[in-house]
Amino acid sequence: MSMRRFLHNNKKGATLIEALIATSIIMAFLIALVSVHNTYLNSSFSDLFEVKATYLAEEGIEAVKGLRDASWTNNIVSQTNGTSYYLVFSNGAWALTTTPVLIDSKFSRTVTFSTVNRDSSSDIVISGGNPDPNTRKVTVVVSWPFGGATATRSIESYITNIFSN
Numbered sequence: 001m002s003m004r005r006f007l008h009n010n011k012k013g014a015t016l017i018e019a020l021i022a023t024s025i026i027m028a029f030l031i032a033l034v035s036v037h038n039t040y041l042n043s044s045f046s047d048l049f050e051v052k053a054t055y056l057a058e059e060g061i062e063a064v065k066g067l068r069d070a071s072w073t074n075n076i077v078s079q080t081n082g083t084s085y086y087l088v089f090s091n092g093a094w095a096l097t098t099t100p101v102l103i104d105s106k107f108s109r110t111v112t113f114s115t116v117n118r119d120s121s122s123d124i125v126i127s128g129g130n131p132d133p134n135t136r137k138v139t140v141v142v143s144w145p146f147g148g149a150t151a152t153r154s155i156e157s158y159i160t161n162i163f164s165n
Contacts, residue, residue, distance in 0.1 A: 024106040047147065052151040053107060053142040060109050060140035061086050061157050065092040076113065076136055084110040110138045116158060124158070134161040 019054035064087075065074035075096070079085060085096040087109060101107060114137040126136075141154040 031153060044095075049106075049146060049151065050153065053144060053151070054155075056103060056107055056142045057108050057140045057153050057155040060087055060111055060142070060161055061138060061155055063089075064111060064138050064140070064157075065159060066094055067096070068159050068161070069164075072134075072163065072165050075162075076159070079113050081113050081115050081136075084112055086109060107142055107144045109140060109142045112141070113137070114139070135159070 064076075070093075079096060085098060086101040088095050088097050088101055096111065100108065114134040114161065115124050116132045116137050117127070117128040118132045118135075119125045124132075136159055137156060138152060138159055139156045140150055143149075143150050143152040
């Protein structure tokens with residue numbers, strides 16, 4: 001066998017090996033690209049849910065302010081401190097219920113009221129002082145299932161009986 005023929009046959013084998021290596025590199029790149037894309041999508045959905053939960057919590061605070069404006073006595077004082085309530089929008093108005101409500105079949109929003117104490121200078125204090133019958137602390141918590149766990153967002157605010165109603 002001549003040397004020329006030997007080199008020619010080895011070139012064919014080398015071309016096949018080069019093609020296999022190139023295909024392997026391309027496949028590795030495509031697999032990495034799909035993996036990065038899936039991670040990006042999961043992150044995007046997570047961000048979307050967090051933003052929506054934040055808006056729902058803010059809406060909850062505003063709904064409670066609307067209830068306060070309509071009637072402090074009927075809508076705020078009549079609620080038991082520490083009890084989880086759910087907001088329902090019905091017949092053009094917000095209402096509180098103890099029956100769980102899902103928003104978009106995913107999010108749960110609870111509203112909890114707490115007594116507010118004030119010291120002798122009328123400053124809000126965590127402990128001690130005297131209860132202020134015209135102020136309540138409102139905590140709105142929005143939760144949703146995500147990735148095998150429960151994610152939450154919460155907002156706290158103080159509301160007062162500004163209309164003496």
